[in-house]
Amino acid sequence: MVKIAVDTAGGDHGPGTTVYGASLAMRDNAGLECLFFGDQSQIEAALPGFADTSRMEIIAADEVITDEDDPLRAVRRKKDSTIVKGLKAVAEGEADAFVSAGNSGAIFAGSVSIIGQNPNVTRPASVTVLPTVSESTPHYLIIDSGANIAAKPEHLAQYGRVGSKVAEQLLQAENPRVGLLNIGSESTKGNAFTKETFQLLSADEDLNFTGNVEPHTLLGGTHEVVLTDGFTGNIMLKAVEGTAGILMHDLLEKIKANSSLAENDEKMMEDLMYSYINRYTNQDIGGGFILGIKAPVVITHGSAGEMMFKHSVEMGAELSKSIIFQR
Amino acid sequence: MVKIAVDTAGGDHGPGTTVYGASLAMRDNAGLECLFFGDQSQIEAALPGFADTSRMEIIAADEVITDEDDPLRAVRRKKDSTIVKGLKAVAEGEADAFVSAGNSGAIFAGSVSIIGQNPNVTRPASVTVLPTVSESTPHYLIIDSGANIAAKPEHLAQYGRVGSKVAEQLLQAENPRVGLLNIGSESTKGNAFTKETFQLLSADEDLNFTGNVEPHTLLGGTHEVVLTDGFTGNIMLKAVEGTAGILMHDLLEKIKANSSLAENDEKMMEDLMYSYINRYTNQDIGGGFILGIKAPVVITHGSAGEMMFKHSVEMGAELSKSIIFQR
CATH class of the missing domain: 3.40.718.10 (Isopropylmalate Dehydrogenase)
Incomplete structure (x- = not known):
């Protein structure tokens, strides 16, 4: 099983797009599990009927780092954000990759400080x-x-x-x-x-x-x-x-x-x-990803739709198999 | 009347393309004259039936600067080339602009040394x-x-x-x-x-x-x-x-x-x-042109066809009306 930590709050469209896209990725990839970080009730409401709930977990993260936030400051202060909690799950080995459509500067800074450099x-x-x-x-x-x-x-x-x-x-x-x-x-x-x-x-x-x-x-x-x-x-x-x-x-x-x-x-x-x-x-x-940290982090466009988000989750899963991310 | 000095030898296709393209430009622009630099008999053979010979002149230039030539050395040594003679005609006020599909490094170097900088x-x-x-x-x-x-x-x-x-x-x-x-x-x-x-x-x-x-x-x-x-x-x-x-x-x-x-x-x-x-x-x-010399020089792709060359001649004519090239 490959476990992907998904930031459900990031991007222009919210959980309706991110949760749906990740669910499509799980549907098409039997070996995929998702940890959904965000607002529990919004995530539950966004889950499509075909979602295999045995391969997913919802982890409450009540803060959101927006595109207006200063990246470094936000990563330091918003400890309950989807980005910080999702990256921590990867750093601690609970997930194999992190995927987000959120503030790319914050994801980048958080990846370096929380996951650590290669x-x-x-x-x-x-x-x-x-x-x-x-x-x-x-x-x-x-x-x-x-x-x-x-x-x-x-x-x-x-x-x-x-x-x-x-x-x-x-x-x-x-x-x-x-x-x-x-x-x-x-x-x-x-x-x-x-x-x-x-x-x-x-x-x-x-x-x-x-x-x-x-x-x-x-x-x-x-x-x-x-x-x-x-x-x-x-x-x-x-x-x-x-x-x-x-x-x-x-x-x-x-x-x-x-x-x-x-x-x-x-x-x-x-x-x-x-x-x-x-x-x-x-x-x-x-999306794109970061080269030079210890685990895969995929950053996709804020405007990503369901299919683009699905492909970002699949990219995270594929990257986690690379030799450069073995730990 | 606007007079364009045309390098008939430059480019991949030779006078058949450059002379034909320039003739199309003359046909569509009554106020345009061309000075054709190159091999007299080749230029005559390439002239289409519709060409208005009262608005053109052929000036023999027997050397060709090829793409393999070193630009600076070629400009210094090949005094009888289409590029050097064409640029001289512009420098001496016999033509208003120079157009070529030839060695762009040589055209650039020659423009600076022969026409002079703005x-x-x-x-x-x-x-x-x-x-x-x-x-x-x-x-x-x-x-x-x-x-x-x-x-x-x-x-x-x-x-x-x-x-x-x-x-x-x-x-x-x-x-x-x-x-x-x-x-x-x-x-x-x-x-x-x-x-x-x-x-x-x-x-x-x-x-x-x-x-x-x-x-x-x-x-x-x-x-x-x-x-x-x-x-x-x-x-x-x-x-x-x-x-x-x-x-x-x-x-x-x-x-x-x-x-x-x-x-x-x-x-x-x-x-x-x-x-x-x-x-x-x-x-x-x-083509493109050079900014920073005293007269317009248009450099087009070596692969330019008749229509692209025609448009390059027209660009030379238009540029010669700009205040930055008034002398």
Whole structure:
């Protein structure tokens, strides 16, 4: 059994979405159990009829850390919050992973202070799983996607090592291909930071480092892991997700408005568009996670719907099997 | 009359594409003249029947700077190249703008040494025009999209001032909205570089600075000018163009392969997809240009087809009317 600590209060939609999404994950994964942290009566009201109550437990947590809260202060003061209690359950071995759509700064800070750091990673990073159009390499990890904006070359070298291990489990990839995000593929390209990082990664014999990689080739499925500082990674992530989401919605509107298509053809085209939107805005994948702490913590969008939350719970379960989180 | 110096040799396709594209631009713009630099007989062979030969001149340039050439050395040594001779024609006032699909490093280096720098810009930048889904703000400028990768805050302040002027002409925008590319919209977000740049831009009373902006909102048409260092700008540019191009081609393939649509409906959907591909991979816009030199130089993709090259010639003509290039 894998036990997931679920923050039912976090996110824009509350227990109606988080409890339902987690229940869907339990329904589809027989070996999954959930610890629901939050308001007992709200959680009970949100449980769908199909929920297997023998594989779940409700743990009262009466405080909520909101997006307006200062992360560090909130983690210190709101001891009865869903985030603090959920992370403690993971730290104490009562759960294998924590999943939340709440205040990402608080989750990050709480993860470091309550669960503790992985000794092989000096500064924890955010990891986002991004989709590709390739059937053989459908996803890749971007590390760091926004946490460590003043990264040093040695941090990226650590992300490469630990990130490769986690990609083996999460992406079912043997000998994951690791690239360094850069503005050209030649080894001499980039700024002082990328040049120094390139040397460190090249020297690591345990790493399948393929060299520099540019953003537009990644979507074709060329790598399992791409390394970058948190500033550049966050810009790239938002550019990719934003472009996919806005363009697909715009195209969908055009199809709906101007189409002379027959009704069933229009429906078919709309379904195709929604499948692209869900895939390329990460609904199908779930959230991101933190690299550099001792247990898996999945942080999903505040706006996550039931399906995205379900996939985040499943990601937490998958991550807990990785060698980097064995304890 | 506006005179454009055209490098007919640059790019993957040669005079058949560049001369044809420029001839299309002349056909659609009565006030346009072209100086064609290159191989006389090849240029003559490439001229389409509709070309108005009274508005063009062929100037022999027998050397070609290839993509394999070292930019600085090539500009110094290949005095008879299309790039060096074309830039000289602009420097000497025989043409108003230079357009090329050739070696971008050589064009950049040659522009600085032959045409000379704008005294208001310490380090020239690359500008790319990107499309949005908005009807009221269909395009915006990204400065710098890849030239000055070790930018200082004062460089971006200069780009804001000069870039606003050029946006007024090129985008027909009054009081262009200027944003600073960042990983969050709050003024406290980002790294030391963006924080210092934010202060400089805020202090400039001549600038319509709106604050920080994230990549995913730009596609909605929120700004006319977005400022960033050349490294981040190049990553964003390739992420946006790459995502749009790869996703749209993937979707087009799916429509072609699996569709049960009637033939004319399939054709309609394909046309719609191609219109998106052309718009969002910049075929409809043309190339980028250099900010910080005394005359307009447009650099387009080596792979540019006839229509993209046509639009690049038209961009050169439009830029030559901007106040920043008046001499």
